[in-house]
Amino acid sequence: MITIRDIAKQMGLSVSTVSRALNDNPRISQKTRDQVHEFANKAGYQPNYNARNLTNKEANSVGVVFPVNNRVVDNIFYVNLLRGINNQLSKKNYVLSVAIGDTTETVIENVTSMIKRGQVKKFILLYSHLNDPIIRLLEKSPVDFVTVGKPTHGDSWMYVDNDNVKAGYDGTKFLIDELGCQHPVFVESTNGWPYEVDRLTGYLTMVDEAGLRPVILSSSETDNTETIEFIHEHDEIDGVLATDDYTGLRFYSEYRRQRPGREVEVVGYNASLPRELTNEHFHSVDLNPKEMGRSAARILFANETKQLTGEQRHNIIAHEIMV
Amino acid sequence: MITIRDIAKQMGLSVSTVSRALNDNPRISQKTRDQVHEFANKAGYQPNYNARNLTNKEANSVGVVFPVNNRVVDNIFYVNLLRGINNQLSKKNYVLSVAIGDTTETVIENVTSMIKRGQVKKFILLYSHLNDPIIRLLEKSPVDFVTVGKPTHGDSWMYVDNDNVKAGYDGTKFLIDELGCQHPVFVESTNGWPYEVDRLTGYLTMVDEAGLRPVILSSSETDNTETIEFIHEHDEIDGVLATDDYTGLRFYSEYRRQRPGREVEVVGYNASLPRELTNEHFHSVDLNPKEMGRSAARILFANETKQLTGEQRHNIIAHEIMV
DNA sequence: CTGAAAGCGCTTACAG
DNA sequence: CTGAAAGCGCTTACAG
Numbered sequence: 001m002i003t004i005r006d007i008a009k010q011m012g013l014s015v016s017t018v019s020r021a022l023n024d025n026p027r028i029s030q031k032t033r034d035q036v037h038e039f040a041n042k043a044g045y046q047p048n049y050n051a052r053n054l055t056n057k058e059a060n061s062v063g064v065v066f067p068v069n070n071r072v073v074d075n076i077f078y079v080n081l082l083r084g085i086n087n088q089l090s091k092k093n094y095v096l097s098v099a100i101g102d103t104t105e106t107v108i109e110n111v112t113s114m115i116k117r118g119q120v121k122k123f124i125l126l127y128s129h130l131n132d133p134i135i136r137l138l139e140k141s142p143v144d145f146v147t148v149g150k151p152t153h154g155d156s157w158m159y160v161d162n163d164n165v166k167a168g169y170d171g172t173k174f175l176i177d178e179l180g181c182q183h184p185v186f187v188e189s190t191n192g193w194p195y196e197v198d199r200l201t202g203y204l205t206m207v208d209e210a211g212l213r214p215v216i217l218s219s220s221e222t223d224n225t226e227t228i229e230f231i232h233e234h235d236e237i238d239g240v241l242a243t244d245d246y247t248g249l250r251f252y253s254e255y256r257r258q259r260p261g262r263e264v265e266v267v268g269y270n271a272s273l274p275r276e277l278t279n280e281h282f283h284s285v286d287l288n289p290k291e292m293g294r295s296a297a298r299i300l301f302a303n304e305t306k307q308l309t310g311e312q313r314h315n316i317i318a319h320e321i322m323v
Numbered sequence: 324m325i326t327i328r329d330i331a332k333q334m335g336l337s338v339s340t341v342s343r344a345l346n347d348n349p350r351i352s353q354k355t356r357d358q359v360h361e362f363a364n365k366a367g368y369q370p371n372y373n374a375r376n377l378t379n380k381e382a383n384s385v386g387v388v389f390p391v392n393n394r395v396v397d398n399i400f401y402v403n404l405l406r407g408i409n410n411q412l413s414k415k416n417y418v419l420s421v422a423i424g425d426t427t428e429t430v431i432e433n434v435t436s437m438i439k440r441g442q443v444k445k446f447i448l449l450y451s452h453l454n455d456p457i458i459r460l461l462e463k464s465p466v467d468f469v470t471v472g473k474p475t476h477g478d479s480w481m482y483v484d485n486d487n488v489k490a491g492y493d494g495t496k497f498l499i500d501e502l503g504c505q506h507p508v509f510v511e512s513t514n515g516w517p518y519e520v521d522r523l524t525g526y527l528t529m530v531d532e533a534g535l536r537p538v539i540l541s542s543s544e545t546d547n548t549e550t551i552e553f554i555h556e557h558d559e560i561d562g563v564l565a566t567d568d569y570t571g572l573r574f575y576s577e578y579r580r581q582r583p584g585r586e587v588e589v590v591g592y593n594a595s596l597p598r599e600l601t602n603e604h605f606h607s608v609d610l611n612p613k614e615m616g617r618s619a620a621r622i623l624f625a626n627e628t629k630q631l632t633g634e635q636r637h638n639i640i641a642h643e644i645m646v
Numbered sequence: 647c648t649g650a651a652a653g654c655g656c657t658t659a660c661a662g
Numbered sequence: 663c664t665g666a667a668a669g670c671g672c673t674t675a676c677a678g
Contacts, residue, residue, distance in 0.1 A: 001439060001441060044439065046436055046439035046440045047440065048377070048440060048441045049373075049440045049441065049442050050372075050373045050374075050376040050377040050382075050441055050442070051373075051377050053373040054371070054373040054374050054377055059373075061418075061420075066402075066405075070402075071597065072399045072595065072596065072597045073597060075398035075399045075401070075402045076395050076398045078398070078402060079389075079393075079398045079401060079402065079423075082389075082421060082423050083423055083424070083425065086421065086422075086423050086424065086433070087424070087425075087429075090424070090429065090432065090433055090436075093436065093440075095384070095420045095437065095442060096420060096421050096423075097384070097418045097419060097420050097421075098405060098409065098419050098420075098421055099409070100402075100405050100406055100409050100419075101406070101409065101410070101413070102406065102410075106410075106413065109413065110409070110413055113369055113413075113416065114418065116324060116367065116369035117369045117370065117371060117372045117416075118324060118371045118372065118373055119372050119373070119418060246597060246599070249599065249600055250599045253599060253600070272395065273395065273600075274394065274395045274396060274569060276569070276572065276573045276576060277572055277576070277596075277600060
């Protein structure tokens, strides 16, 4: 691999001049800068980042932390986040380092060594859980981080998120206005994730605006007796706003099993199911994870240039209903 | 962050001695080594890898390359590969750097800079495509790499894979022996991936052994008229061996649509669908991606210690039928 | 506008 | 068994 020293020697310049030229230091004449850049490009020069990071006490790497547990259907969301993040990192000559493991302990160790080794000073968490030990660790470390999903309360740290109240509202509106539902039920998981609470708020607002009656079902992933009971007790249901596609599809399957021949319209979230696995009664709100990833990376870099404050410390990404 | 120099000063030793002690150099007395290790541990010392890599001309990072295009359902497979890979990398104090992008050009650029910057000297490709430009690039670069999936022909490079002939055989056997199918059809994608060819071989062998008649359907992802025709022409079909879950579920859905009230048993591959999205007639062969990831990383490190040859250059991971 | 020198935190040949 | 010194490839204060 060619070094700055090689360039200097071949161009009859000093190492310092070449370094400054490559970094576009105004103290070097425009002419020299241009010449050096051209030479470097032709020679396919790339700075050795181990050296550069060592001198600058920097790290051209962003640590991307996966949640410990995740469901099969969520993976498309995470991979699209990766796509968005890396899209930005490449431009900045940064590398995307993932921290992923089966237990919280493994991930903590992983993250700790990334920091202590001086290899990572910026992190993106692909989730935002209450009392998450990784978040606590990052808070007291000399690093920057952004979560995907807002903090459970307050604006304690930087994040990207969707407007989940609006996403709940829009999904419900779609059920009522576009699909003609008169009795949409809100189906949530039993986890009580913050985004579920927000989508519920949006649902309630829209249902109220439409003069309809709200109905809520908490659907356990392991036990569907409650769901079955619910379906039998609520003959009127003609639409479902589910907090995610998986929950929606679980309800839908059970519904079809319990009431053969009848239909409900379903709106879920995440665009996480291939079209072929569902049918025309199934809709999804795409949260645009790729854009969320991009945005997360942008915030991280913006905060480096100049400490962000208030509103600048988070970004809300638009969602889109996939008909 | 504490450095080797800090330890040296505080222990009244020289920097060289501390360095050697930490690297367990036998030229340092066991006693000193122990003392240094203990001190370092207590102090939470972690070597600065930028410095270490610079001196050793190494890179404690493995580049993990995602395929450019992938289907929604494949992501669980990739994320599990990541889990397995990182499980090994953590032990070796290596970091997992992902290369992911929307176009081949982006990914090539990504990989090229990783190499030229001296940041990555080992790669794992999460796929193995014929005439893949990334593979060609890695072949002529001074790096090691392992693919997930065997080369299209020969043993040109290191890889991990499943025994897909056996996986095809076992899946078919399961349909016939356990589920009592007499007319299992082999459903493949129109891509002709190498693993599909192998699974077909296994299918044909088993069908032959059972004295049954083989039937093959190539099912396009975009146009299912052929599939529909096929279903109507083949009244006898009572089982499906699909080259992946997605293909299997697509066929199943179409089958149910075309022949309401009738059932077929389906065996797919990859364990990529949540249980709730399918039913008791749907089965999947789990290819154990996490173990594949682990194994890929192991090969990479083994090859560093001592150039692997022949059989050592690949690893076949066992599969398992999820009933 | 350009250069010589020091330093980032490591490792290792050379010396004792 | 231990240490002083050079060097990995960069950047930047200091000097001219």
